[in-house]
Amino acid sequence: MKRLGALVTALTLCICIGGIGAAQGWSLAEAAKPYAGTSIKAIFLDRPGYKAAAKLLPEFEKITGIKVNTEVIPYENTREKIVLDMTARGGEYDVVLTDVVWIGEFASNGWLVPLEKFYNDPKLADPALNLKGFFPILLDSFGTWDKKIYGLPFDNYAGLLFYNKxxxxxxxxxKPPATWEELLKVYAPKLTNPKAGVYAFALQSRRGETQSADSFMRMLWPFGGSLIDPKTFEPNLLSPASLRGLQFRQDLMKYMPPGIVDYDHNEAVNALAQGKVAMITEWSAFYTTLADPKSSKLGNCLGVATEPAGPAGLKGALxxxxxGVNAFSPPERQAAAYLFIQWITSEAKAKDYVRAGGVSARMSVYKDPAIQKAFPFTVPMVKAWEQGNPIFRPRFPEWPEISEVIAQIGTEMMLGxxxxxxxxAQINAKVKEILTKAGYYDGKKPKLQ
Structure with missing residues (x-):
């Protein structure tokens, strides 16, 4: 979780120096000439950011002659697909999609190519890459491991409060509630009418990563809690602050729809879109879905704000x-994959990407008043990113195993x-066991990333 601003600055200077000679003549078309006719494969999710990228793909293919094949995979199956490919050293997916909590696993296993290999190559590196143009928290969290950059932020989220004005x-x-306490004690009772099938709030909580991350972990940070004590690295769920946040979630359940433990993102978003709930905390990328008259009844009733603050302040989900580039892909496909990644995340394409329905990680695009007006969610989203909130899910490689534990017991909590x-206490014990086995308490592994 260390800030890597100095690293990014150094890398940016290196790129600028390396690109001086090429700055006059570099172009994507020229850089791609050796790879024209190459086909690469990328994983896409069935989410707005990937649909936006799909709209832009023909332009990239026309300029470069590189064919980008995409495979749309449900999020729940994505890590498994990638891990199977990597362990077999198959190189099926040249462009590797890496969640914030997978970066440690993928990078430490040598599955991703450090991107310096490409951005230090003046034939491939766009002089306008500008790593400092990314929101620091996004580049550090999603693409950086052990002081090396393995990926460029592509599909980026801040947790926001969407509501029916x-x-x-x-x-x-x-106006919407400013704090979680206000939401529970003031707003929720007046907005809930079980006989009419209308509820104040929906917290996506389906067993799996949705339960462990979007539901369970979301309630820890605002209340001052955490999964791990950052000083001792001991499991921390029995601390008063952590218990306060988890108990708050239980108290809020009476104002949520029945069967909330079966709600994934689509169910929560649809409940708000159809007027069944008044508020949800969801990822910023879902604004386009909620604003689309084809899928939503909200129209001018759609409101968006930062997530409510807790006793520890504004600690919205990240x-x-x-x-990134697959370490087992052939060299020509690695280079072609990098050119695509560099292009789709570039400052030059940021506005096109946002207008197509994506969420860029570039700071400059959100300074445009026209973008702010057309996409109101960007203002609270930027505010959340600028808070520099802690990563509300640990990024160590053992997270997938821990996530399964939280998903199981967290669901049992909600069900009573x-x-x-x-x-x-049960989660604490299992987390301690996992981290002990992994070597975090005997000096074999660094405790924080």
């Missing part, structure tokens, strides 16, 4: 992905099969 106004509220305190 008309429902809130009807209940007597002129999520997203980077695109285990108390909050007992569930927290």
């Amino acid at each position: 008309c429902m809130l106004q009807k209940a007597g509220f002129s 999520g997203g992905f980077s695109y 099969k285990v108390s909050v305190k007992d569930g927290a």
Whole structure:
């Protein structure tokens, strides 16, 4: 979680120096000439950011002669697909999609090529790459491991509060709740009508990464809690602050729809879009879905703000992905993959990407008043990113195993099969076991990334 600003500055200077000679004549078309006719493969998700990229792909293919084949995979199956390919050294996916919590696993196993190999090559490196133009928290969190950059931020999220302005106004509220406590005690009772099938809030909580990250972890940071104590590296769910956040989630459940533990992102977004709930905390990328009259009834009733603050302040969720290069792909496909990644994440394409429905990691694009007006979610999103919030899911390679533990016991908590305190104790014990086995307490592994 260390800030890597100095590293980014040094790398940027290196790129600028290396690109001086090429700055006059470098072009994507010229850089791609040796790879014209090459086909590469990238993983896409069924989300707005990837649909936006798909709209831009023909331009890249026309300029470069490189064919980008895409495979749309459900998020839940993505890591498994990548891991199977990597362990077999198959090189099927040249452009590797890496979640914020997979970067440690992928990089430490040698599955990704450090991008310095490409951006220090003046034949491949666009002199306008400008690593300092990315939001630092996004480049550091999604693309950097052990002081090396393995990916460029592509599909980027901040947790936001989406709400139905008309429902809130009807209940007597002129603005959204500023704090979680206000949401629970003031807003929720007035916005919930079980007989009419209308509820104040929906927290996507389906068992899996949605439960462990979007539901469970979301309630720790704002209340001052955490999965791991950053000083001792001991499991921290039995701390008063962590228990306060998890108990808050239980208290809020009576204002959520029945079966909330089966809600994934689509179910939560659709509940708001169809007027079944008044508020959700969801990723910024879902704004386009909620604003689309084909999928949403909200129209002018759609409101968006930062997530509510907790006793520890504004600690909204942070999520997203980077695109990196498969270490087992042939050299020509690696180079072609890098050219695509560099282009799709560039400052030059940022506005096109945002207008097509994506969320860019570039700071410059959100300074444009026209973008702010057309996409209101960008203002609270930028505010959340500029807060420099901690990564609310640990990035160490053992996260997938820990996530499964949280998903199971966190679901049992919500269903009342285990108390909050007992569930927290169970997760603590299992996390300690996983981290001990991995060598975090005997000096074999660094404790924080």
